[in-house]
Amino acid sequence: MAIQHNPSANPSGVSGSTVDPAEVAKFSKLSDEWWDPKGKMAPLHKINPLRLTYIRDAACRKFERNVKSLNCLSGLRILDIGCGAGLLCEPFTRLGAQVIGIDPSATNIAAAKLHADKGHLSIDYRCTTAEEMDVRERFDIVLAMEVIEHVTDVGAFLARCTAMLKPGGLMVVSTLNRNWKSFALAIVGAEYVLRWLPRGTHQWDKFVTPDELAQHLANNKLTITDQAGVVYNPLADKWSVSSDMDVNYMVVAEGI
Template sequence: MAMQQNSAAGLSGKGSTVDPAEVAKFSKLSDEWWDPKGKMAPLHKINPLRLAYIRDAACRKFERNARSLSCLSGLRILDIGCGAGLLCEPLTRLGAQVIGIDPSATNIAAAKLHADKGHLSIDYRCTTVEQMDHRERFDIVLAMEVIEHVTDVGAFLARCAAMVKPGGMMVVSTLNRNWKSFALAIVGAEYVLRWLPRGTHQWDKFVTPDELAQHLAANKLTITEQAGVVYNPLADRWSISSDMDVNYMVVAEGV
């Protein structure tokens, strides 16, 4: 997720779940989003896994062939907290009509510039989900590594859920809250391995799978798929797992 300090004042008004401190934190990384060896390297490594999870879930839901290069054709996707477009671009290449939103003006600028270089048509908007037109609806709503950075998880997910079309789906990825996630995601990733700048995450903002399910159920969404995401240091590779103790992803659909 990426945000920016200058845009925070204008986008974190009444009713917004945007945290200005989080905006400022991620703004500092905006110039490095597309450097696979820079500070966003962990996101580049996990991105193919996230993309495949979203693609495969969408193809099952909408009865598409996941092997087709245009398997998401005709689907309208909202990527909330899109950063510089690491997911928006490959989803667009698979045929989707993608709207990427982020409260960071610098990150949206970086996203637009990179998309232009690749001759990709992506609707990037410097805004928040709360400020979007409440009449807009999407086949797929993505909140990938976002909810652990907002000020009010329940309010944020309620707004996200309201953007899902009848018959649509939502995909959420986040971090569990337990001793293991503190040891690996905070101490390990930020202090030992230095994958992320110190302070990137706040452990008390992590969300357990049960809490997430309750918030989604309150908005008439039921989790239909879930999976853990684990890192193998020997292979230097992320993979899908049944272990949801630290990183995990879920697919939710209307009740």
């Protein structure tokens, strides 16, 4: 699928795209299976409640909301970059947020729109990239969940994300650390042994260490306010938040 860049939709003057067309094509093939909890996206479905809780709690702390309220995110604008078929967009919409989900894969966006229609949810899905977004659109929260390990330039990507944050807004990033342990577990284990993911889903050299991510965020005047590892317990078949950031981890950063 060709990725078209529209300069007229980019008033900030940021040029070029950090999207890797090969990565887009890879995930487009999986779009039909996004909402099958027992299909190829099963690991994402298992980890999704943890991600939702982590982001919701961070948002409620920041914007002084009652985490127990069913509409605790009411009035907040959320941008979910690389939204896939909307696994995060839908629950955040149900919590009252105005959600914009973007993805460069037309088939992912089609799957997202279809599923949202079935659930009678109003979600603004767009087949586009962060670079093609109008920088004059600002958001309270920008999400980049399992995205930065698939872009061509992490620094440029995060700069673009930061440009779309409202003053004092939150950026939430989840990604994979780069070390021997992540290679063994996230690639050899997940793709070749357990076959949770298709082979070639990840490239180890594109993983980002916490120190590298922290530096990129600091370069964009974002301050880390929370970070946590995400670990899998094979005996319980459950993901949980941990201090162990050796493989999967999440970071919350706040803008000026």
